[in-house]
Amino acid sequence: MQVPGIRRTVSRILAMVFCLGLLAGLGGFYLLLQDRALRQAASEARILLRSALAIRGYTADHIFPKISRLPDGEFHAETVPSYAAQTVFRMVASDYGAYTYREPALNPTSSADLATPFEVELLQRFRADPALQELSGVRPTETDRLFYLARPIRITQEGCLSCHSTPARAPPAMLAKYGTGGGFGWEMNEVVAAQVLTVPVTQGLKGSLELVGVLGLGLAVIFGLAYVALVLALDRMVIRPLGALSRAADAASQSGDPRLGLPRAGAGEIRRLAESIDRLRISLGKAMGRLGREPAARPESGD
Ligand code: HEC
Incomplete structure (x- = not known):
């Protein structure tokens, strides 16, 4: 699913x-x-x-x-x-x-x-x-x-x-x-x-319906504007930066090039996530490098 x-x-x-x-x-x-x-x-x-x-x-x-x-x-x-x-x-x-x-x-x-x-x-x-x-x-x-x-x-x-x-x-x-x-x-x-x-009372009740109609229209316009604004902001601040980050992280992990930086855009949380992934990638790269130099000597040492 x-x-x-x-x-x-x-x-x-x-x-x-x-x-x-x-x-x-x-x-x-x-x-x-x-x-x-x-x-x-x-x-x-x-x-x-x-x-x-x-x-x-x-x-x-x-x-x-x-x-x-x-x-x-x-x-x-x-x-x-x-x-x-x-x-x-x-x-x-x-x-x-x-x-x-x-x-x-x-x-x-x-x-x-x-x-x-x-x-x-x-x-x-x-x-x-x-x-x-x-x-x-x-x-x-x-x-x-x-x-x-x-x-x-x-x-x-x-x-x-x-x-x-x-x-x-x-x-x-x-x-x-x-x-x-x-x-x-x-x-x-x-x-x-x-x-x-x-x-x-018909007149009074009809008046009520008209007022409800006007209020409904007003609320629908406000709701519509809020909906569009929220979806646009979400797109700009979260969804697109996340997509770019995930594509860049994929590319960086496949090339293994430590100089390939990750994009910093979007909401604060997303920027911090990009920085964290970058640090993780660099330290992972260093660890892998060290492992490559000492083939199978240390892993069983027990620490
Ligand atoms: C002088 C005679 C007279 C007196 C006293 C009188 N009425 Fe009438 N009443 C009439 C008449 C004649 C009508 C019809 C009026 C019309 O053409 O609408 C009537 C009509 C009414 C009606 C409307 C229903 C119907 O019968 O057509 C009510 C209720 C009523 N009277 C109550 C009272 C009450 C209560 C009192 C005492 C406070 C009272 N009346 C005293 C002569 C009188």
Whole structure:
């Protein structure tokens, strides 16, 4: 079997180390960026959900008390917290489609709030576990990947039941608009609906891929340059001087001429090796010369 030369061995080791380094570096970087994109989406979603809550609170505390005092006796949907929050966010979504906010229910007042199969799943998890405060994750749609954040809506105020217990208690004007088909029979402390907010993550993930590509290209260029420089230096400092040394040592040993010097080139170690071989050759020559003069007289003397 042929033993591979220095150049092949070193090239192979370098290529292997570079490939492993590139893979591990890019993989780690991608995971890091992906994690960052998700965390960014989550914090964005939290702020937006807080704004939805603020709209709900503003409507309940500032709008409802004023408008309910109007003498017209009509029902104004604008006083309903859920209506206010969802209307505002529908306006946001008209410009930024992936940012959506809904308050889906299993038994909704407005048919537009009927939970989709995905939302039903979330609602059922909230209803099954009263301690569960929040659910979040990423889910794919046809065009996008969306980060969703969901929180349960629980009936905690008796006031809610004036419109959501029985049609008899609800304002007639509300019944005229929404009918009696849904949104009734809700009970205190029941999880009746959820706040479900989505923000896009596709953009963030795409950005991560671009960054990984740029980093990969940069690393590949640096690795390529380092590879070429190392292989050239190795060639100049070690491989070629060693080849010349070995050829010269061969020639010198065959001619036996002590005046034939060995080349001194390459890295320090190689020069010292050339000097050592030279000294070895000269002393060997002297020893051989002495042996030639005293044929077979001393070898058995025992020293
Ligand atoms: C004045 C009557 C009224 C009161 C009081 C009221 N709601 Fe509603 N609620 C409605 C109406 C009407 C809708 C449908 C709004 C729409 O068109 O989106 C609604 C919708 C909702 C929805 C969205 C799901 C659905 O049924 O369409 C939730 C959740 C909700 N209300 C919870 C509450 C909670 C919690 C309270 C108490 C803090 C409350 N509501 C108080 C009338 C009321």
